[in-house]
Amino acid sequence: MRTLLIILMLFSGLFSQNAAEIKKQIKKSGLSETQIRQLAKQRGMTDAEIDAKAQDLGITSQSRGDISAQQEFDGITPFLPFESVIQLPADTIFVEVPIQGDLRYFGYDMFQRDPAIFQGSGLGALDPGYNIGPGDEIIIMLWGETQFRQVLIVDREGFVFIPEVGQVFVNGLTMNLLESKLFKVLSQKYSSLIAANGGNPTTFLDVSLGNLRPLRILVVGEVNQPGAYQVSPATTIFTSLYYFNGPKPLGSLRDIRLIRNSKTTASIDFYDYLLSGKKMNDLRLQLDDTIFIPPRGKTVTINGEINRPAIYELKDKEGLLDLVSIAGDFTTKAHLDRIQIDRIVPAEQRKTLGMERMVIDVNMNHLQAVGTHLELLDGDTIIVFPVQDLRENYVDISGNVSRPGRYEIKEKLKVNDLVELADGIISDTYLEMAHLVRFNNDLTREMFELHLGQALQKNEQDNMVLQPHDSLIIFNKNNILNAFKSVNILGAVKSPGEYIFYDRMTINELLVQAGGFAKNVYKVKLEVMRVDPQTTSLNKFGNSLEMQDFVTIEEFGQISQNEKFNTLQPHDIVFVRADPNFKLNQLVSVTGAVTFPGEYALLSPKEHVSDLVKRAGGITQDAYPEASALIRDSIEVNIDLLKIMKNPGSNIDFNVLSGDEIHIYKHPNMVFIYGEVNNSGAYKYIPGRSVNKYINEAGGYSSKADRRDVSIRYPNGEGGEIKRFWFSPSVMDGSIISVATEEREEINRTELAKEIASILSDFAQIALTLALIANM
Numbered sequence: 001m002r003t004l005l006i007i008l009m010l011f012s013g014l015f016s017q018n019a020a021e022i023k024k025q026i027k028k029s030g031l032s033e034t035q036i037r038q039l040a041k042q043r044g045m046t047d048a049e050i051d052a053k054a055q056d057l058g059i060t061s062q063s064r065g066d067i068s069a070q071q072e073f074d075g076i077t078p079f080l081p082f083e084s085v086i087q088l089p090a091d092t093i094f095v096e097v098p099i100q101g102d103l104r105y106f107g108y109d110m111f112q113r114d115p116a117i118f119q120g121s122g123l124g125a126l127d128p129g130y131n132i133g134p135g136d137e138i139i140i141m142l143w144g145e146t147q148f149r150q151v152l153i154v155d156r157e158g159f160v161f162i163p164e165v166g167q168v169f170v171n172g173l174t175m176n177l178l179e180s181k182l183f184k185v186l187s188q189k190y191s192s193l194i195a196a197n198g199g200n201p202t203t204f205l206d207v208s209l210g211n212l213r214p215l216r217i218l219v220v221g222e223v224n225q226p227g228a229y230q231v232s233p234a235t236t237i238f239t240s241l242y243y244f245n246g247p248k249p250l251g252s253l254r255d256i257r258l259i260r261n262s263k264t265t266a267s268i269d270f271y272d273y274l275l276s277g278k279k280m281n282d283l284r285l286q287l288d289d290t291i292f293i294p295p296r297g298k299t300v301t302i303n304g305e306i307n308r309p310a311i312y313e314l315k316d317k318e319g320l321l322d323l324v325s326i327a328g329d330f331t332t333k334a335h336l337d338r339i340q341i342d343r344i345v346p347a348e349q350r351k352t353l354g355m356e357r358m359v360i361d362v363n364m365n366h367l368q369a370v371g372t373h374l375e376l377l378d379g380d381t382i383i384v385f386p387v388q389d390l391r392e393n394y395v396d397i398s399g400n401v402s403r404p405g406r407y408e409i410k411e412k413l414k415v416n417d418l419v420e421l422a423d424g425i426i427s428d429t430y431l432e433m434a435h436l437v438r439f440n441n442d443l444t445r446e447m448f449e450l451h452l453g454q455a456l457q458k459n460e461q462d463n464m465v466l467q468p469h470d471s472l473i474i475f476n477k478n479n480i481l482n483a484f485k486s487v488n489i490l491g492a493v494k495s496p497g498e499y500i501f502y503d504r505m506t507i508n509e510l511l512v513q514a515g516g517f518a519k520n521v522y523k524v525k526l527e528v529m530r531v532d533p534q535t536t537s538l539n540k541f542g543n544s545l546e547m548q549d550f551v552t553i554e555e556f557g558q559i560s561q562n563e564k565f566n567t568l569q570p571h572d573i574v575f576v577r578a579d580p581n582f583k584l585n586q587l588v589s590v591t592g593a594v595t596f597p598g599e600y601a602l603l604s605p606k607e608h609v610s611d612l613v614k615r616a617g618g619i620t621q622d623a624y625p626e627a628s629a630l631i632r633d634s635i636e637v638n639i640d641l642l643k644i645m646k647n648p649g650s651n652i653d654f655n656v657l658s659g660d661e662i663h664i665y666k667h668p669n670m671v672f673i674y675g676e677v678n679n680s681g682a683y684k685y686i687p688g689r690s691v692n693k694y695i696n697e698a699g700g701y702s703s704k705a706d707r708r709d710v711s712i713r714y715p716n717g718e719g720g721e722i723k724r725f726w727f728s729p730s731v732m733d734g735s736i737i738s739v740a741t742e743e744r745e746e747i748n749r750t751e752l753a754k755e756i757a758s759i760l761s762d763f764a765q766i767a768l769t770l771a772l773i774a775n776m
Helices: 005-012 019-029 033-042 047-056 175-189 270-276 320-326 347-353 364-370 415-421 452-456 507-513 554-561 609-615 641-646 691-697 749-775
Strands: 137-144 148-153 159-162 166-169 203-209 215-221 227-231 256-260 263-268 290-293 298-304 310-314 334-344 357-362 381-386 394-399 405-408 429-439 445-450 471-476 486-491 497-500 523-530 543-546 573-578 587-592 598-601 623-632 635-639 661-666 670-675 681-684 705-713 719-722 736-741
Touching: 137 175, 148 159, 166 175, 175 203, 298 320, 310 320, 320 364, 334 364, 394 415, 415 452, 415 471, 429 452, 445 452, 486 507, 507 573, 587 609, 609 641, 609 661, 623 641, 670 691, 691 705, 691 736
Parallel strands: 215 290, 298 381, 394 471, 486 573, 587 661, 670 736
Antiparallel strands: 137 148, 137 203, 159 166, 215 227, 256 263, 256 290, 298 310, 334 357, 334 381, 394 405, 429 445, 429 471, 486 497, 523 543, 523 573, 587 598, 623 635, 623 661, 670 681, 705 719, 705 736
């Protein structure tokens, strides 16, 4: 956030908070530094005061405005001292323009921007009607025979003090009157200002204004922040709106009034600026002027096919034609024969009309032609409907033509004319038949079958005259006659699937189209499955032509010698079967504590774990063979390599498969204890130490432990539950001890209290009975 955002929070009673807290609360406002500085000035703070407050918080201002007219002048008290500023929550400074449905109130979002960019330049010529007042800076220059320059400040009473002349009252004078008065006063002291004896004066006077006092104006009516504001002397009615962010949506944009000396001096229509860029009746403000925003006037909504759909304010004499003009006129899709007004019936007419709402249809073509004024009422909603999305003057052509699509229908357009418009038929067109689909008046469809060849020869019977919405469908001969036949190739090829058949196609050519044999295939056997289109038997689907031997890629070309086998027919399926006895090298990884870790190729499908470990040079001295693992398909199986190596080829010696990994771990010198102990984790392995001793070393059982459910798992995968009353077994290096959680039934304290109370009550009754018996 910019640093000057913090200044705004000083107006909201946050002096007890630090800078970080203030930044956090102002973060949501989204205001720019210029906006914050401007708002602070409106509330009576000068640039110096703003910078001082920022410095108190330990923050250096990033920018300073350079409009000298808004700076504090010496000796004049600000119109709104800091203590008298009305405090408002930060979120009420900028009010979001309300939305009704998808529509906004027109014009109000114009004020949600930085007010500084809308102010007039402070460097332009001063308004000749500007009235001099307290705080203004007057610059007097004499040049010629007498020369001096004096900068004078108008005091509270409206006087300036001129050395060697005295006090001069200047309050309320315009520039012309000020220059005349100063000339008259100074000429009494400096006679050379006046021509003597018919000659020319030898001293000349120039009067100008330097820094001007900021104006104080009052803003009342339908605004978010009514009150007093300090504005630039160059401010007009129009630019003043941005100081207080314009009217709120309840306020009028069509009748913004300037009140001067208790009289309405001017009124501006903000729509003039929004619609034409012109600032009509835009007067420069004076000290203590009042800007009054009356309530919004007649409000209507226009939506639909209009260029600027929105909610608009209308003046009393403005009607429907005026609204259309303000809203930017109709779009090209507007249906002007009927627009509709949705009206809330005025209260005084509801009883007479017997309704509270009504709709009014208006023919805008007629209304615009005669220029009739149609009055609108407050709350009216005007809906502009679109034209129908229908075309009446077209026909469609699809299928086997060069340019299928939609075409304009002209008088007596026929079938052959439409084909010519579509750049003619394609060579494989089916000329024996075409379909013409026609929509009837009741929206049912009717289809006409015609001979396309005869129609193209302009035969009157087939060359029909087309009507709007007709659709001509032209067919493809090859599709109808199934001219495009296919064959399939499946099995050990790179791209198995269906391929287009053509005359005298061979297996060799089909194999090339399928990308050749699949990767890692050395020999194949071929089978061709062929259907017999002439067969009438239900017991036979086709014939099988099969090679007797497997062949390599190099030998495959020899098949062409058998023309009957090699030449394909439509619908053939070629099966390419790979030699099941051919295998690439099958790799196994041996890792961990072996002499030569790495990958090894299997010599046969009967190799065991012990064989691979021997080929890897055996285990190293630091190996822990009892903690070995066979990893297959990401599943790790614990094995005891020590037992396996002592009994190679036994039922515990796994057959290895391609992709297996044999891993031999090293001694971890640790024992792991998990579950319900007071300090679970890893502990140093000490040979001979029992399970109970390790549990004691882990802080003993926790309060939730089930001492009857203690288990151990050894690194070779063996282990099991430990019986509580049996001896505590010894532990191997790398073992895992687990203590389970005891399952306890939850006690219902309420029910327990009831039971105890009932028991005590029974005891009390028994005691009372015994006491009564004893006293008898």
